[in-house]
Amino acid sequence: MVLQKRLNYGFNGFQVPTIPTASRSARGRGTIRKRCDNSEIQAFEILASVAGNFLQENDSSILDNAASEKDHHDFTDLNIKHTKDDGGGSFNGGLFENGTCIETVSTCLTGSRGEHDNQRVMGESSLHGNNLEGQGQNVLEREDERMIHIKGNSGGLIEPRHRSFDSLPDGSTGRKLVTRDDGENFVRCTQLSSKNKKISGPPPDMLKLKDISLFTSEENNSRHSSVLDDPQRMYPFKKRKFFNQTSSSASDRGSHCQGIFDSSDTKVNGANHGAVKLSIKSFKVPELFIDIPETATIGSLKRTVLEAVTAVLGDELHVGILLQGKKIRDDNKTLFQTGISQDDKRHRLGFMLEPRHNQISPPSYNKDPCFLTTYPRQKLSRQSTSLMLQQGTYNVSQEHSLIKIESCAESDLNVVSSLTDTSANNNSSKCRTLVAVPAINMGALAMVPFRRKSGNHDFSQRRIRRPFSVLEVEALVQAVEKLGTGRWRDVKQCAFDNAKHRTYVDLKDKWKTLVHTARISPQQRRGEPVPQELLDRVLTAHAYWSQQQCKHQLKPM
DNA sequence: TTTAGGG
DNA sequence: CCCTAAA
Numbered sequence: 327m328v329l330q331k332r333l334n335y336g337f338n339g340f341q342v343p344t345i346p347t348a349s350r351s352a353r354g355r356g357t358i359r360k361r362c363d364n365s366e367i368q369a370f371e372i373l374a375s376v377a378g379n380f381l382q383e384n385d386s387s388i389l390d391n392a393a394s395e396k397d398h399h400d401f402t403d404l405n406i407k408h409t410k411d412d413g414g415g416s417f418n419g420g421l422f423e424n425g426t427c428i429e430t431v432s433t434c435l436t437g438s439r440g441e442h443d444n445q446r447v448m449g450e451s452s453l454h455g456n457n458l459e460g461q462g463q464n465v466l467e468r469e470d471e472r473m474i475h476i477k478g479n480s481g482g483l484i485e486p487r488h489r490s491f492d493s494l495p496d497g498s499t500g501r502k503l504v505t506r507d508d509g510e511n512f513v514r515c516t517q518l519s520s521k522n523k524k525i526s527g528p529p530p531d532m533l534k535l536k537d538i539s540l541f542t543s544e545e546n547n548s549r550h551s552s553v554l555d556d557p558q559r560m561y562p563f564k565k566r567k568f569f570n571q572t573s574s575s576a577s578d579r580g581s582h583c584q585g586i587f588d589s590s591d592t593k594v595n596g597a598n599h600g601a602v603k604l605s606i607k608s609f610k611v612p613e614l615f616i617d618i619p620e621t622a623t624i625g626s627l628k629r630t631v632l633e634a635v636t637a638v639l640g641d642e643l644h645v646g647i648l649l650q651g652k653k654i655r656d657d658n659k660t661l662f663q664t665g666i667s668q669d670d671k672r673h674r675l676g677f678m679l680e681p682r683h684n685q686i687s688p689p690s691y692n693k694d695p696c697f698l699t700t701y702p703r704q705k706l707s708r709q710s711t712s713l714m715l716q717q718g719t720y721n722v723s724q725e726h727s728l729i730k731i732e733s734c735a736e737s738d739l740n741v742v743s744s745l746t747d748t749s750a751n752n753n754s755s756k757c758r759t760l761v762a763v764p765a766i767n768m769g770a771l772a773m774v775p776f777r778r779k780s781g782n783h784d785f786s787q788r789r790i791r792r793p794f795s796v797l798e799v800e801a802l803v804q805a806v807e808k809l810g811t812g813r814w815r816d817v818k819q820c821a822f823d824n825a826k827h828r829t830y831v832d833l834k835d836k837w838k839t840l841v842h843t844a845r846i847s848p849q850q851r852r853g854e855p856v857p858q859e860l861l862d863r864v865l866t867a868h869a870y871w872s873q874q875q876c877k878h879q880l881k882p883m
Numbered sequence: 884t885t886t887a888g889g890g
Numbered sequence: 891c892c893c894t895a896a897a
Contacts, residue, residue, distance in 0.1 A: 788891070788892075789891065789892085790891095791891070792891095812886075812887085813885095813886095814885075814886075814887095815884085815885060815886085830885070830886090831885085831886090831887095831891085831892090832891075834886080834887075834888095835891070835892095838888090
């Protein structure tokens with residue numbers, strides 16, 4: 327097999343646009359408002375999560391590797407990239423200028439909404455170099471203590487081996503889609519029972535919010551709310567004055583990224599506190615490396631990058647609050663009690679994103695923790711279906727060319743310098759660190775507000791769209807072939823048990839659309855093309871089970 | 884909670 | 891995807 331040349335894109339960080347103090351859903355339903363006097367520390371988490379979907383909504387993640395402060399400390403240095411202070415405006419342009427903040431907020435990053443997949447299963451096949459289905463998956467793994475490496479062997483995707491419909495009922499050979507909750511997924515060959523958890527290591531990097539500006543205002547809520555209620559009026563936030571924006575993070579290492587807090591107007595006594603308004607100028611996402619075939623389209627590159635970012639941002643994180651470098655653990659303390667609402671301009675408020683681990687239990691380093699960010703396979707694109715069976719001897723550093731991506735002022739990633747000579751990739755690790763940080767389009771990195779579980783309607787939010795990948799379709803088809811069209815719960819359990827973001831309703835809906843897709847002409851189909859072979863199976867299975875259903879209705883026995 | 888369908 | 895009546 328000829329190895330396809332692959333390109334290796336690296337990003338050492340993304341900047342996420344300024345986050346407004348309030349956000350609201352695309353449906354016009356949600357606002358976040360917190361007043362200083364009664365807000366708790368959690369309010370900050372909420373704020374931040376609205377912006378970045380970082381809220382720790384569910385602490386029940388069962389991960390082998392619990393995070394610890396130590397971990398956090400160990401990783402601080404790689405997360406903080408100092409951002410030049412530009413007065414707070416450069417990165418939110420386009421996001422709020424036209425008042426379309428709401429739009430971007432709701433469209434981009436696929437995030438978790440507290441749906442958590444406790445099972446971080448890595449595709450064994452990819453870990454062991456087996457040439458099985460799992461080969462094509464993207465794996466987000468810790469390459470070393472300093473970076474997360476997203477490897478996508480999508481080019482190595484093997485055309486799924488389809489079983490004939492007849493052989494299905496047996497079910498013993500069914501494949502299971504093991505999916506991370508944030509959408510990406512990979513197929514694990516059920517035969518593989520290797521328990522090896524090669525993907526182990528410290529918890530994910532702690533991300534840090536950078537350049538956070540806090541400011542208080544005497545401004546009353548009346549205006550406040552009106553602004554929030556009207557998307558068009560989100561704009562004023564941008565114009566707000568920020569104080570002490572520049573947190574000269576002299577040492578990326580020790581010092582936490584500081585948000586600046588200004589509350590010059592705050593009245594501290596009694597109940598007369600001003601509202602604490604928070605503006606997060608940007609988030610920094612740690613270095614990402616993306617592996618993508620040369621033949622991939624720009625569009626797929628974008629998607630891949632987005633997915634990579636999403637994988638990091640969208641999940642596994644929660645917000646930590648640091649005050650003067652010390653972590654505030656008590657979520658029930660009010661800002662006031664914590665001293666945040668005071669007028670001390672030197673209050674250094676820091677936000678950090680940290681693994682969504684159970685904070686109570688200390689980490690067990692020696693327990694061979696399974697690194698949780700099993701990055702899901704990237705979507706199957708046409709070209710990735712090409713034959714690429716080579717895997718076992720695949721050597722990343724040799725087979726990859728490095729492309730430097732420079733900042734792109736506008737919206738797209740510009741591949742500036744083309745690939746380097748393969749021979750020059752000996753020290754690929756070095757090359758990687760040279761990759762420039764693209765100032766990517768902010769709109770493309772807007773964040774998805776988290777979804778409130780219940781109650782507070784303000785947080786309700788339509789789920790982000792997550793098109794089914796071909797692999798998911800494959801898994802769905804297979805499951806339906808086996809189980810029929812009326813047992814979506816079982817289908818879910820059978821094939822999407824680990825894909826927390828796919829509900830049985832989703833699967834049912836998907837099947838519906840699949841049937842529809844299969845019936846229309848290829849020209850009318852949209853989205854990532856589903857192999858005709860799969861669509862044929864859809865029709866076959868659909869017909870078969872429809873018939874079964876009829877039989878049962880006539881003669882239920 | 885799941886199913887089943889319309890929106 | 892959402893929303894929900896029904897089961």
